[in-house]
Amino acid sequence: MTEPEHVRPLAPATVLPLTDCPVTNKQALHRRRNRIRCLTCVIITSLILITVVLTLVFTVFRVKDPIIKMNGVTVNGLDSTTGTQIQLLGTNISMIVDVSVKNPNSASFRYSNTTTDIYYKGTVVGEARGPPGKARAHRTVRMNMTVDIMIGRFLMDPSLAREVSGSGLLNVWSYTRVGGKVKILGIVKKHVTVKMNCTMAVNITRQAIQDTECKKDIDL
Structure with a gap:
């Protein structure tokens, strides 16, 4: 087995x-x-x-356009005598231009030098420069600029005496420029240039400005 x-x-x-x-x-x-x-x-x-x-x-952070306004203009050193002649009180004529800039933004508007030029029949007869500054948020800053008038450029116009004797008015226009920037929290920054053209009539007898009309322009 x-x-x-x-x-x-x-x-x-x-x-x-x-x-x-x-x-x-x-x-x-x-x-x-x-x-x-x-x-x-x-x-x-x-x-x-x-x-x-x-x-x-x-x-809140939207950059709004600053608002420029011509509050008034006064003239110093100018008078009329017989209505056909212009007499200069002293040797200088000057215009005091009162301009205000309103800042509608939630941040400051910092502007550089302010310029104002006075024109008569297309010729610059006066210039002024204002210092830089700052318009705080929702505030209005006011500037008084003295414009020294170049008398010789007025007297070069042969129709000057006729124009003044006829109406007693001297028609001029001004150009004001304010450039600056708005910066919010260091993030939003925009450059803004505010321009204003004004036509006005200088009343020789009253040494005053009348019939002022202004147009504004904004560059962003």
């Missing part, structure tokens, strides 16, 4: 827990949901910030 062969027992089978796969899938799903939540929060926060910034830019 043959001896029975030795039967080598089989290795015990490794049984994986049935719960491993479901747990892994749940963790992955949980991480995915967290990422989606974080991304959604970032997008919503970004949209809110963009909306707030745009609202501020178009409301």
